Amino acid sequence: MHTTSNEIPHFLVSSRYITATIAFIVLFSAIFLISYQPFSISLWFSTGDIVSILFTLLFYVASIVILILSRWTMYRIQDRYELTSTLYYFWIVAEIFVITILYTFVTHHYFSGSLTPIDIGLRALFCVTIIMAIPNIMVSFYARYRSKCEELEATQYELKRLGEEYNRLMNQTEVERRVSEMIPKSEAQQSPRMVQFYDNGGTLRLTIDLNALYYLESEDNYINVHYKHNDKMHSYLLRCKTSTVEKSLEGSAMVRCHRSYIVNTRKIRFMGEEHRMHFLTLDDESIKRIPVSKSYYQTLLSSLNTVGIKLSQQQPETAISE
Numbered sequence: 001m002h003t004t005s006n007e008i009p010h011f012l013v014s015s016r017y018i019t020a021t022i023a024f025i026v027l028f029s030a031i032f033l034i035s036y037q038p039f040s041i042s043l044w045f046s047t048g049d050i051v052s053i054l055f056t057l058l059f060y061v062a063s064i065v066i067l068i069l070s071r072w073t074m075y076r077i078q079d080r081y082e083l084t085s086t087l088y089y090f091w092i093v094a095e096i097f098v099i100t101i102l103y104t105f106v107t108h109h110y111f112s113g114s115l116t117p118i119d120i121g122l123r124a125l126f127c128v129t130i131i132m133a134i135p136n137i138m139v140s141f142y143a144r145y146r147s148k149c150e151e152l153e154a155t156q157y158e159l160k161r162l163g164e165e166y167n168r169l170m171n172q173t174e175v176e177r178r179v180s181e182m183i184p185k186s187e188a189q190q191s192p193r194m195v196q197f198y199d200n201g202g203t204l205r206l207t208i209d210l211n212a213l214y215y216l217e218s219e220d221n222y223i224n225v226h227y228k229h230n231d232k233m234h235s236y237l238l239r240c241k242t243s244t245v246e247k248s249l250e251g252s253a254m255v256r257c258h259r260s261y262i263v264n265t266r267k268i269r270f271m272g273e274e275h276r277m278h279f280l281t282l283d284d285e286s287i288k289r290i291p292v293s294k295s296y297y298q299t300l301l302s303s304l305n306t307v308g309i310k311l312s313q314q315q316p317e318t319a320i321s322e
Contacts, residue, residue: 008083008084008085008087008088012088012139012140012143013074013075013078013083013088014220014222015075015220017139017143018071018072018074018075020139021071021135021136021139022064022067022068022071024135024138024139025067025131025132025135025136026060026064028131028134028135029063029131032127032130032131033127033131036127043127055106055110055111059102059103059106062102063099063102066095066098066099066102067095070091070094070095070098074088074091078221082200082201092132092133092136095132096125096128096129096132096133097125099128099132100121100124100125100128101121103120103124103128104117104120104121104124107120107124108120150236150237153234153236154205154206154236157208157229157234158207160229160230161207161208161209193209193210193252194207194208194209194210195207195208195209195210195213195248195249195252195254196248197223197225197236197238197240197245197248198240198244199238199239199240200239200240200241205236205238206225206236206238208225208227210252210253210254210264211266212227212228212229213225213226213227213254213264214226214227214228214233214263214264214267214282214284214287215261215262215263215264215267215282215287215290216242216245216254216261216262216263217260217261218242218259218260218261219237219260221239222237222238222239222240223237223238223240223242223245224236224237224238225237225238226287228284233284233286233287242262245262246262249262253265253266253303255299255300255303256296256299256300257280257290257291257292257293257296257297257300258290258291258292258293258296259293259295261290261291263280263282263290264282265300265303265304267282267283267284268280268281268282268283268304269281269282269283271292277291277292278291278292278297279291279292280292
């Protein structure tokens, strides 16, 4: 697994990080302007009279609207076009210039005094650059930190898997004996299957044993891969279309049960119904209920019958058993 030098971390264009970035910019700008006001001759923000309060609020609201529209546009197009780091930072520079032009226009027409538009624009560019750059840089560093942590976790999992495979080959007889005691014979006779996950760019991001895979969950334009490692549940966020992953899982125990969920049928322990809605309970108590939509209900039942899985009875009228 690797990340190209010009690839933008997907955290930066997720809805959660965009919201956090805008909130951080608003908070930081308020602190900066309060601290900077005594040293500026072009800053007119004030709460001393009704006119200044009104203009201050209007400008703040207008700037926030510009940011929201800009980041919303970025969020909408990032699924169609690959956003590079260069384009991302160019986008931020464009936001700075738009807000600077807005401030220069308002100041020149209502609060300019003896300053020329160029003087106002340069001073505004300085302030807006600081206000926009510091929060964006901090969020960018944090996003890259998260991205590296994600890569490290995936690498650790891969190394752990290779170590376990090596130990299995070195002591194959003992491992086969333990496997035969832990799982049904029909499953023990099956060869393990490794599932490979690629992103939209065709880069291999994750390789995982199907037996460790629990379910996939669609989230915005990403897929959250939920798997078990060292007896703990983990998740990996992958930029990929659900249809692409579903096609690579054809013929396996991974079956779609909902528009947003693909579940490993060998991990199912209960199928229940509540308020006329079916749901699945997997064999790990930390996992939330998995919904089953009507359109995939019969397909799921057929898959369960095909692989010969018996489900424990949770509700007599809705549970499935052979």
